[in-house]
Amino acid sequence: MSHNCNQTLTGVPNITVIHSLPGRVRLNVPGLKGSSSMADTLAAGIKLIDHVRRIKANPLTGSLLVEYDVRRLSEKKLLEKIVPVYSRPAAAVNHQTTSPTAMVKSGRMGIYCGDxxxxxxxxxxxxxxxxxxxxxxxxxxxxxxxxxxxxxxxxxxxxxxxxxxxxxxxxxxxxxxxxxxxxxxxxxxxxxxxxxxxxxxxxxxxxxxxxxxxxxxxNWHSMTLDGVLSRLKSDLTRGLDKEQVQYRLKVFGRNKINEERPVGLLARMRGQFKDFLVKALMVSALVCAVLGEFTDALAIVAILVVNALLGALQEHKAEGALQALSEITAPTARVRRAGKVDRVPAEQLVPGDIVLLEQGDGVPADLRIIEASCLELEESALTGEPYPVAKSAGHIADCIPLLNCSNLVFMGTNVTRGRGAGIVTATGMNTEVGKIAAMIHRQESPPTPLQRRMAEAGGVILKYCLAVSAMVVLAGLLRGGSPFGMFLTGVSLAVAAIPEGLPAVVTIALASGVRRMAKENAVVKNLPAVETLGNVTLICTDKTGTLTRNRQILQRVYTGSGFWQAGAGGDNTLKPHSGGCRPEDLESLVTAGILCNHAELRRCDGKGPKSAGQKWRVEGDPTEGALLLAALGNKTNYKEVREKWTHIKEIPFDAGRLMMTVICRHPDHGCAAFVKGAPEVVLELCSHILVKGEKEPLDKLKRRQILNINGEMTREAMRVLAIAHRSLDNPDAGDPEDSLTLLGLVGMVDPVRPEVARAVDVSRRAGIHVAMITGDHPYTALAVAKKVGISSGDKVLTGQDIDRLNDLELAEALREVRVFARVLPGQKLRLVKTFRQQGEVVAMIGDGINDAPAVREADIGVAMGESGTDVTKQAADIIITDDNFATLLPAVEQGRGIYNNIRRSVRYLLSTNVGLVFLVFTAVLLGLPVPLIPLQLLFLNVLGDGLPALALGVEPPARDLMDRPPRPVEEKFFAHSLGSQIISRGLATGLVGLEAYHRLLKQGDLARARTVAMATFAAGKLLFALECGEKKDGNNRYLAGSVALSAALLGGAIYLPYGRRILKTVPLGMKDVAGVLGASGLTFILERVIASFLQGVKPEDPAEKQELPL
Incomplete structure (x- = not known):
């Protein structure tokens, strides 16, 4: 008789038979692993059973070995006698670990039978x-x-x-x-x-x-199976009846995560009108309409509508790109209801349903495992750990955090091996994923730095416009003008002073950045996020799949004769790393790794982002795939090895045993058992080690040495497995897992992306700190952080450490720590909040469901396009389509460049508007005729506020932008003397235009004087546009083209009959043209004089000039 693969005892669903022979049985006992007291209790109780010869209860592996007199005691009777012995300690453990209730509070009570x-x-x-x-x-x-x-x-x-x-x-x-x-x-x-x-x-x-x-x-993890079934009023064999399902559907609702409603195009357009300056322009349009200036009113409205449409279309386009990144399918689940197994939509699951799982299934709800056979799940979306996790059905005494419980599985994870069943404990928004989604929905997006600064700029502009209006009205009244006429003049000037082209310039600048970022594999969901990137001072990033490749390769091998090391850059070839290495030792280990393995390799076609640069694609467990890749790298055909060794039977890996055994037969070498598992477990079963092809006894000193090697490899972020074997006379002869010969240790790593270290260095030069926040082990997190340059010390903060610290203590700790491990979603959220409270502008990069709340909370949320979950993509502002950390840095560069471009455009627009207002205001104050008629004013607005301003908004970023620190969060929009630059240029332009107008007006030709004033002012604006452009990297062809086109339009307005007729201009001679050009050149000199006067002849700060070369 022989049992294997987790055969469950009748009447004892928590105990499974691993292997049995006549007179000998090995059991997997839930709760035994890690519990020395339970091991002692079991051993003492089973010794009292008659005809039992030897008991070995191993708290290290969770297994129980019992030898008995087969002539006087059958296996069935033995197991029946073990049941009450097991029940006593199990009950005790369950009683001790039931969560003590101090508070009568929602979420702590179980089912309360009452109203x-x-x-x-x-x-x-x-x-x-x-x-x-x-x-x-x-x-x-x-x-x-x-x-x-x-x-x-x-x-x-x-x-x-x-x-x-x-x-x-x-x-x-x-x-x-x-x-x-x-x-x-x-x-x-x-x-x-x-x-x-x-x-x-x-x-x-x-x-x-x-x-x-x-x-x-x-506390589902600590309850016995009977307790779970009783609590949820379900039946293991029948499941729920139809009536129970219908009732619970009404109570709990459908098993789905609430999604945010998609934003329509009209709603996105309405959102574009929230800007302070846009609201001021809407008031301006209304005033123009009231005053009868319908042309101006329509022009302003048209600009605002086009601006809103551009912004809305860009965000809508990004939303479409986001949807294209993910394939959404309607999930189903196999459930046991009314004694029958059926496949139903996952939305119809309710608490108490019995769900059946097998390889390839997605977990449709939160489940407590009640049956498990070789069951492993991939949970990286929730936990951040890249390795499959073995699951078992027994209750667990202690499990912190909850996501680490081996008897619980969660919605959004996937079965990678084996089969099992679980009872639904939570559905929909009550699942762990649902709680994360609730965190996201509760958060409101704060205004971006650009939105705050533009609101500030709008307030300043409006304040000065109102001041100009008041001055005009007062001056007119003092000169004896009519109050109503002066009021209309003042309002008209205030309207003219507002740069109606600014919202369009901001939108075009952001949209230009979006296009450039898309070429760098970054999809932007909302426009303001583009500029916010330029303010980032701290990048918080996940590890798996972002800093690393999220795949396993064999990095190091230890055999009895020495160490072997894999080549650089993901090369799977193993080369001797120490003297004395013998190929036969490595060959024996590789052969065992091939046979104790279910993975397969498929050739990649090289198409698509996930297969680019890879020759092979792993199907199955990635750790086992790494063993096959290492075999190929060392010129061993794993398929040929499998053909020579006939597979006979298997004792599978599970959470209780932490190892896997296969028994195979070779035509020349006979039968052998090959074992692979956790080093501390396998080493316990080994009596010898293979050294130079020969078996040598494994003494205590050698065991200690091997455990030390295991520790060193673990601290270097490797996942370590031990591989052993044993020759057998026949497949059923004795316990195949006793007296093993250790073949060696293998260390797998998730390799770091080669470009990450350089990207972290560039970030540091740009004044941006990088922090790693991961759910993985502290050793792994710290090792990766050191490899990529995030941290050089040994300081790491775990999730449990975070929970122990109050807000002040955590804030103090964050000043020194940049590596965070074993962190849960709520803890990630708290970290991001604390960083922001310290004044950091935070970008959070994540891909898993566990990252979503922190991604939403950050100033800039960044999600991975390939590996990112839908929940995280919905929470993010930017999607990185190639899952590459380094992709974020060109996006940061674009954000910094966009802000500089907006400031250039504002300097240009406001300077010309100030000059225009000064020209008209001074002429009125001096009692001169109005220097420009309304149509000429409108023409100058269109000429100057149109193409050149837009061209300034799309300038490429300067080459040295990433060598400068980020802007301080508290920096004002008009910092670095921008306000005085605007005023000095505006006054210079207005004075030059006024002088030209007054000089020609004295000659008695009003039309010629107005034409010269318009030409002087327009020429000065166009030359100023070139001056506002980037000086170091003057490669903006759009700016040069826009200035040339605007100059041609100016010429048409003066020399073409149609233009002269509409704008009331006259042709200018060569002398006038020379005067216009000379006056325009004089503007530069006059600006410097005025600027020196305004600044008190203060020397220019080189740091300010470097920050914003305007």
Whole structure:
């Protein structure tokens, strides 16, 4: 008789038979692993069974070996006698680990059988205290856990009358009231619950619907299978009945994650009108219409509508690109209902459903595993760990954090091997994924730095425009003008002073950056996010798939004769790394790695981002795939090896054993067992080691040495497996896992992307810090951080460390730590919030569901396009389509360049508007005729605020932008003397135009004087546009083209009959043209004089000039 592959004992669903021979049986006992006390209890209990010869309960592996007299005791009888021995320690463990309840609070009680109003009362109470009976000490401190039998009389009364109906409450923690909110005395709680129970009858237990409207989270991992089934009122063999499913669907709703509604094009257009300056322009258009200037009003409205449409279309286009990145399918699940197995839409799952899992399935809800056979899952989307995780069905004494529980599986993860079954414990928004989605939905996107600065700029512009209006009105009144006429003039000037082209310039600048970023494999979802990247001071990044390739390669091998090392750059060829290495030792290890393996390799076609640069694609466990790739790298054909060795049977890997064994037969070498697993487990079963092709005894010194090697490889971010074998006379002769010969250790790594180290160095030169936040092991996180240059020390903060620190302590720790490991979604969110509170502008890069809340909270959320989950992509502002950390840096460069371009455009637009207002205002003040008629004013606006301003907005970034530090968060938009530059240029332009106008006006030709004034002003604007361009890298062909085209339009307005007729201009002679050009050149000199006067002849700050070369 022989058992293998987790055969479950009848009546004992938690214990499985690993292997049995007559007189000898090896069992996997849940709860035994890591529990020395349980091992002692089992050994002592089983020794009392008659005819048992030897017991070995191994807390290291979780296995129990029992040898017995087969002539007097059958295996069936033995197992029946083991059941009560196991039940006693199991019950004890379960009792000890049931979460002690200190607070009667939503999420802690299990199923409460009673009226929902009763639960509502309890859910609002954080802490129950004693009221005046001396049960608590006066000082505020925890008293400790108290079992129900030792409760004081008052607490016992409440427990017996009410709280005992909450399944799973086995002890209470007595707290004082200090420091706790929502505190109620026992009397208050007793009265409120009693009143609720008097007003409604409790739901009967027999219906299977006991309080299903009040199902709360339980400690599913620590409960026995019977306890789980009882709590959820389900049946292992039948599942739920149709009536139960329908009832629970009504109570819990469909098993789906609430999605944010897609934003329509009209809604996106409305969003473009929230800007302060845009609102000011809308008021300007209204004023123009009231004053009868319908042409100006229509022009402003048209500009605003086109601007809104451009912005909305760009964001809508990005949304379409996002949807194209993911393929959404309707998931289904195989469930056991009413005794039959059927496939149903996953949305119809309810708590208590029995779900069947097999390789390739996605997990449709949160499940507690109740059956497992070789079951492994890929959970990197939730945990950040790239390796498959083995799952088992037993209860677990302790499991922190919850995502690490080996008997729980979660929505969004995938089965990579084996089969199993689980009972649904949570659906929809109650799942771990749902909780993450809720965190995302609760967060509101803060205004970007650009939006804040543009709002500030709009306020400044509006303030000065109103000041100009007031001055014009006052001056006109002092000269005896009519109050109404002066009011209209003042309002008209204020409207003219507002740069109506600025919103369009900002939108075009951002859209230009979006196009450039798309060429760099970055898709932008909303326009302001482009510029925000330029402000980033800290990049928080996930590890797996972002800094690393998210695939496994063999990095190092230890055999009895020495070390072997893989080549650089992902080369799978193993080369001797120490003297004395013998090829025969490596060959034996590689052969065992091929046979103890289910993976397959398929040739890549080289098409698509996931196969680019790869020759082979792994199908199956990536760790096993790495062993096959190493075999090929060392010129071993793994298919030929498998053909020579006939597979006979297997003892599979599971979470309890942590190893896998296969038994094979070779025509020349006979039968052999090949074992692969955790080094500490396999080494325990080894008696010899292979050295130079010969078996040598494995003494204590050598064992210690091998464990030290294992530790060193682990600290270098390797996943280490031990490989061993044993020759057998026949497949059924003895225990194949006893007296093994160790062949060696293999260390796999998820290789670091080669471009990441350089990207981190560029970030540092640009003044941007990089932090790694991962769910992986601290050793792995620290090793990768050192490889890429994120950290040079050994400081790492884990999720548990984060929970222990208060906000002030965490803020202090973040000043020194840049590596964070074993971090959960809520902890990632807290880290990002704390960084932002410290004044950092944070970009968060993530791909998994566990990254989504932090991605949404960050100033810039970045998701991976290939490996990123839909939840994370929806939360992000930018999608990196090639999953490459280095892709973010060109995007940062674009963001910095865009902000400089917007400042250049603002300098250009406001300078010309200031000059125009000064020209008209001074002429009116001096009593001169209006120097420019309305159509000429409109022409100058179109000429100057149109093409040149737009061309300035799309200038490519300067080459040295990434050698400068990021802008300070508190920096004002008009910093670095931008305001004084605008005023000095505007005054210079206005004075030159006024002088030309006044000089020709004295000659008595008003039309010629106005034409010269218009030409002088326009020529000065166009030359100023060239001056505003990037000086170091003057390669903006759009700017030169726009200036040339605008100059041609100016010439047409003066010399073409149609232009002269509309704008009331006259042709200018060569003398006039020379005067216009000379006056335009004089503007540069006059600007410097005015600027020196405004700044008090203050020397220019080189740092400011470098930051913004305007």
């Amino acid at each position: 929902s109003r009763t639960l509502e009362i309890l859910s609002k109470v954080d802490t129950i205290i004693f009221d005046g009976r001396g049960a608590l000490p006066e000082e505020s401190r925890e008293v400790g856990d108290v079992p129900p039998g030792k409760l004081p009389p008052m607490m016992a009364k409440v427990y017996n009358n009410f709280i005992s109906m909450a399944v799973g409450v086995n002890s209470f923690r007595l707290l004082s009231s200090k420091g706790h909110r929502n505190v109620k005395t026992l009397r208050e709680v007793e009265r409120e619950i009693a009143a609720a129970l008097d007003s409604a009858a409790a739901a009967p237990l027999a219906t299977g619907q006991c309080g299903m409207d009040t199902v709360l989270k339980g």
